[in-house]
Amino acid sequence: MREVIALIRMNKIQRTKEALAEAGYPCLTATLAYGRGKQRGLYITPLGNVKPDSKRAAIRFIPKRMLNIVVDNESIPEVVETIMQVNRTGMIGDGRIFVCPIEDAVRIRTGERGDEAL
Numbered sequence: 001m002r003e004v005i006a007l008i009r010m011n012k013i014q015r016t017k018e019a020l021a022e023a024g025y026p027c028l029t030a031t032l033a034y035g036r037g038k039q040r041g042l043y044i045t046p047l048g049n050v051k052p053d054s055k056r057a058a059i060r061f062i063p064k065r066m067l068n069i070v071v072d073n074e075s076i077p078e079v080v081e082t083i084m085q086v087n088r089t090g091m092i093g094d095g096r097i098f099v100c101p102i103e104d105a106v107r108i109r110t111g112e113r114g115d116e117a118l
Helices: 010-022 073-087
Strands: 002-009 029-035 062-071 096-101
Touching (some): 002 010
């Protein structure tokens, strides 16, 4: 089992959920996240203008959605590709995908473990 953690743009959440459901992966957890990447966030001027090269204003974190999806090992390439297809714009801020190992899973209601708990 693996956990796919995807940090995506706020406006891409609905289409990403739909694409994953169409691919057979309807189960996920979505949370609001704030962060910044290599561009170090956005610089906001006192007048509210966004200037990525200005050093005089405060750095702001950028709102994102964080998706957590636990799937079997064989499904990883399809899930990652689906997320990439929906979210790739070619612009800075498209997001990141992390794939992490999961040692075990337990369904509380039935006590099922491992892949059966998914």
